[in-house]
Amino acid sequence: MLIATSKIKKRVDDGVIYQKFYYLCLRVMRGAIFVSIATPSLNNIRRMSMSTVISIKQKSEIFVGRVEDGLKRYAQNRRVVVITDANIDRLYHDIVAKYEHIIIGHGEGIKNLITVQKIYAQLMEIGADRSTLLVGIGGGIVTDITGFVATTFMRGLDFGFVATSLLAQVDASVGGKNGVNILNYKNMVGTFAQPSFVITDVTFLRTLPPRELHAGMGEVVKMAIIGDEELFKFIEENLSTASYTNKDIMQRIVLDSVRLKADIVDRDECEKGVRRVLNLGHTIAHAIEKCTHKLNHGEAVAVGLSKISHVANSMGILAEEDMLRIDNLLMKIGFSLDMPVPLGDVVREIRHDKKKSNNLIRIVLPERIGSCRIEEMPLGDIERNFECLK
Numbered sequence: 001m002l003i004a005t006s007k008i009k010k011r012v013d014d015g016v017i018y019q020k021f022y023y024l025c026l027r028v029m030r031g032a033i034f035v036s037i038a039t040p041s042l043n044n045i046r047r048m049s050m051s052t053v054i055s056i057k058q059k060s061e062i063f064v065g066r067v068e069d070g071l072k073r074y075a076q077n078r079r080v081v082v083i084t085d086a087n088i089d090r091l092y093h094d095i096v097a098k099y100e101h102i103i104i105g106h107g108e109g110i111k112n113l114i115t116v117q118k119i120y121a122q123l124m125e126i127g128a129d130r131s132t133l134l135v136g137i138g139g140g141i142v143t144d145i146t147g148f149v150a151t152t153f154m155r156g157l158d159f160g161f162v163a164t165s166l167l168a169q170v171d172a173s174v175g176g177k178n179g180v181n182i183l184n185y186k187n188m189v190g191t192f193a194q195p196s197f198v199i200t201d202v203t204f205l206r207t208l209p210p211r212e213l214h215a216g217m218g219e220v221v222k223m224a225i226i227g228d229e230e231l232f233k234f235i236e237e238n239l240s241t242a243s244y245t246n247k248d249i250m251q252r253i254v255l256d257s258v259r260l261k262a263d264i265v266d267r268d269e270c271e272k273g274v275r276r277v278l279n280l281g282h283t284i285a286h287a288i289e290k291c292t293h294k295l296n297h298g299e300a301v302a303v304g305l306s307k308i309s310h311v312a313n314s315m316g317i318l319a320e321e322d323m324l325r326i327d328n329l330l331m332k333i334g335f336s337l338d339m340p341v342p343l344g345d346v347v348r349e350i351r352h353d354k355k356k357s358n359n360l361i362r363i364v365l366p367e368r369i370g371s372c373r374i375e376e377m378p379l380g381d382i383e384r385n386f387e388c389l390k
């Protein structure tokens with residue numbers, strides 16, 4: 001049954017807000033929700049000479065352009081406290097030093113309530129109050145922690161991000177999910193709250209280590225499989241090691257990914273429906289991350305994307321040609337697609353996944369490049385459906 005389709009496109013000249021309504025097709029068939037996002041809906045996109053601004057829910061702006069211009073736009077004449085990590089402070093001290101700042105450590109191991117409590121204590125020590133603007137400058141770890149601190153300290157301060165890693169630019173900083181890990185469980189405690197602004201400047205990527213660039217590309221490929229075949233093709237045709245320093249190529253990749261994510265969040269801020277498609281590849285990725293720390297998040301996502309494509313193919317949902325294109329692109333980027341831990345361990349972790357309810361696990365399956373569906377899979381069927389991965 002087709003629930004909804006709509007398509008209106010209205011384009012006005014540069015410099016003026018133009019809104020895009022795209023298609024959203026939702027079909028419900030035997031318990032599965034089919035989600036096909038041909039391209040975004042209802043985005044407010046403003047192009048200016050040096051930057052592009054995308055707004056979410058009319059309360060959050062994603063500014064893609066020069067960091068100096070972004071900070072001038074959002075952080076002038078305010079008391080600003082910056083939260084960042086030691087790498088960013090070392091590489092971009094000239095930006096950090098302009099503001100009062102708190103430096104945290106790095107790595108997934110510090111994304112926890114101990115770090116949060118230390119930041120609360122420092123904010124109290126310097127007399128931060130409800131008029132203070134918190135700005136997280138860094139990768140996804142800094143932005144997740146800053147968002148969590150900002151939404152809980154004194155019941156909520158205004159906050160924004162300067163996203164410096166590719167993963168943060170295309171994914172972590174966009175969408176208003178803030179949180180920290182508890183024990184071995186990722187993002188177990190958190191809030192939904194949109195940052196007032198996100199500043200994304202692709203020139204930060206010039207200092208990002210190759211492994212982190214690849215990690216970000218894992219999420220970009222995910223976005224392309226979810227809803228943008230053009231972007232997938234663009235990466236197939238244009239990506240090489242040299243392109244990471246090519247501003248035009250990276251700007252296109254970042255903008256297309258952000259636009260798609262912003263659009264999905266705009267429709268479903270609190271992940272009650274369509275936003276769940278963003279978990280493509282993540283059920284397997286999170287299970288891998290629980291079993292081993294050898295892979296970073298983007299590397300685990302790449303393995304997850306490949307494996308779930310194989311599962312979708314074996315279930316007759318995804319054509320072999322598309323499955324091979326996905327594997328080839330991920331390998332071209334430089335990912336190893338081998339399961340880094342025994343499959344049985346991954347399946348065991350999936351059974352404990354926080355998204356399972358009534359013995360059903362919600363799983364996102366690609367049906368072609370640019371479209372996927374969400375299915376509720378009985379826990380008992382996982383072994384059978386994952387048989388093809390042995």
Ligand SMILES: NC(=O)c1ccc[n+]([C@@H]2O[C@H](COP(=O)([O-])OP(=O)(O)OC[C@H]3O[C@@H](n4cnc5c(N)ncnc54)[C@H](O)[C@@H]3O)[C@@H](O)[C@H]2O)c1
Binds near residue numbers: 164166174204205
């Ligand atoms: N909130 C969300 O919706 C969401 C979505 C996806 C991922 N995440 C979270 O994001 C985190 C991963 O983010 P990440 O990959 O950015 O990790 P990260 O924040 O650890 O950054 C990776 C490394 O790169 C360094 N770095 C960042 N920018 C740099 C630059 N421009 N130059 C040189 N070094 C730089 C950092 O110091 C760090 O060592 C995970 O905790 C994940 O759960 C959150």
Ligand SMILES: [Zn+2]
Binds near residue numbers: 171219282297301
């Ligand atoms: Zn992710």
